[in-house]
Each structure stands twice: as C-alpha cells, then as structure tokens.
Amino acid sequence: MLIVKGINVFPSAVETVLAEMRPEVTGAFQILLPTPNPLEALSIRAEHGEAIAPRDLEGLRGRVERRLRELLAARAEVELVAPNSLPRF
Numbered sequence: 001m002l003i004v005k006g007i008n009v010f011p012s013a014v015e016t017v018l019a020e021m022r023p024e025v026t027g028a029f030q031i032l033l034p035t036p037n038p039l040e041a042l043s044i045r046a047e048h049g050e051a052i053a054p055r056d057l058e059g060l061r062g063r064v065e066r067r068l069r070e071l072l073a074a075r076a077e078v079e080l081v082a083p084n085s086l087p088r089f
Contacts, residue, residue, distance in 0.1 A: 002031070003038040004074035014044065017064075017071050023049045024060055028086045042068065042076040050083045 002009045011031055019027050025046050032043040044064075052060055061078050068076040 002033075002042065004042050004072075005038065005040060007072070007074045009042060009072055009074050013072055014042070014068065017068050018046060021064060021067065024052060025049055025064065025080075026083050028088065030086055040075075042072075042074055043079075044068070044076055045079045045081055045086065047083050047086055048080040 002011070014029065014031065015027070018025050018029055025048055027047075029044055029046040032045060033039075034043060046064065048057060048060060057080050061080050064078045064080075065076050068074070068078070
C-alpha cells in the first residue's frame with residue numbers, strides 16, 4: 001500500500017483502472033517511488049497500446065491521469081512508454 005497525500009492507494013487499484021482502459025494501454029505498468037511514503041503524487045510508468053499514434057499520446061496521458069484521480073482520489077503523474085518495454089513478472 002502507498003500513501004498519497006493521506007490517501008491509501010493499493011497497486012491492485014491502479015491495475016484495475018488501467019485494465020479498464022484497454023486497448024488504449026496494455027495494462028503493464030510500474031509504480032515509481034522517488035521518495036518514501038507519504039507521496040505528493042503517484043508516479044506511474046504505463047505502456048500505451050500498439051494502435052496509439054505518437055500525436056495521441058499526450059491526450060491519452062491526460063485521460064489516464066484523470067481516470068486515476070477519479071477512481072483513486074489521488075493525483076497521478078503518468079509517463080507513457082512503448083508497448084512491451086516494461087519488464088513482466
């Protein structure tokens with residue numbers, strides 16, 4: 001569990017939000033921890049879908065950040081990366 005400005009955020013909740021946004025994102029993501037808890041914002045690296053054009057990445061990033069804020073009540077900073085670029089566990 002992570003604490004973002006006093007709000008408890010579970011990685012599984014992030015996974016759920018990203019899963020409902022498929023195929024715009026692949027569902028693969030990393031949560032980055034630049035500082036110890038509590039965090040000011042959730043830092044997430046997520047893979048965009050294969051059909052997303054480079055010109056559409058900024059709009060997609062905004063939609064992902066808004067959806068995370070709506071459902072988790074925590075601010076997120078999302079970095080979109082190419083499909084299949086994140087490690088799989």
